[in-house]
Amino acid sequence: MNLFDALNWRYATKRMNGEQVPEEKVDRILDAIRLSASSMGLQPYTILTVSNEDLRKELQPAAYNQPQIVEGSHLIIFAAWDDISEEQIDEYMHNIADVRGVSLDSLKDFRTSLINTVQSRTPDARYEWAARQVYIALGTALTAAAVERVDATPMEGFIPEKVDEILNLREKGLRSVAMMALGYRDEENDFLANAKKVRREKKKLILQLN
Numbered sequence: 702m703n704l705f706d707a708l709n710w711r712y713a714t715k716r717m718n719g720e721q722v723p724e725e726k727v728d729r730i731l732d733a734i735r736l737s738a739s740s741m742g743l744q745p746y747t748i749l750t751v752s753n754e755d756l757r758k759e760l761q762p763a764a765y766n767q768p769q770i771v772e773g774s775h776l777i778i779f780a781a782w783d784d785i786s787e788e789q790i791d792e793y794m795h796n797i798a799d800v801r802g803v804s805l806d807s808l809k810d811f812r813t814s815l816i817n818t819v820q821s822r823t824p825d826a827r828y829e830w831a832a833r834q835v836y837i838a839l840g841t842a843l844t845a846a847a848v849e850r851v852d853a854t855p856m857e858g859f860i861p862e863k864v865d866e867i868l869n870l871r872e873k874g875l876r877s878v879a880m881m882a883l884g885y886r887d888e889e890n891d892f893l894a895n896a897k898k899v900r901r902e903k904k905k906l907i908l909q910l911n
Contacts, residue, residue, distance in 0.1 A: 711847035716891035717772035717884035733845030745831035749778040763863035773884030780875035781831035
């Protein structure tokens with residue numbers, strides 16, 4: 702299935718049938734998230750996967766009892782860094798140096814630019830910037846799931862404070878931003894399973910400025 706067909710096939714699945722998604726498919730979706738675009742390449746977020754049924758049941762009330770959380774096989778939680786420290790930036794610099802085989806000294810200007818960009822913002826603005834990076838990763842995850850022919854439901858409809866408490870995220874310096882359930886559509890009980898995809902007309906959505 703090519704990308705265009707995959708995007709036409711996918712939708713925000715409302716009911717899932719309980720079938721398990723093979724771990725190799727989940728791993729490829731997670732790899733796609735890891736490769737997702739991110740401003741300056743920093744990726745100021747952490748991805749948590751929850752397959753344990755009891756833990757998903759505990760999380761479900763914090764997401765207004767959305768059934769996909771327990772009817773799916775995996776719940777992916779996208780958590781932004783609560784703040785961005787100089788230590789985290791230095792860890793990123795070391796990673797660049799190791800992967801690309803360059804010296805830390807050659808990254809000095811980039812490090813200074815990144816630190817200045819981060820420190821010029823308030824703590825709230827830094828968190829909001831990190832949260833926006835999450836949505837880039839979420840979009841990549843939804844696309845990857847579609848290519849794998851795995852149904853996915855993006856979720857903002859949850860109480861972040863409750864999710865953070867259940868998973869002890871604040872102690873880890875994290876705040877939940879979005880979630881995504883993975884599974885397979887229940888065509889008999891999902892009213893959207895066979896509905897036509899509705900999107901704005903291309904000529905209305907896209908303005909060509911020549």
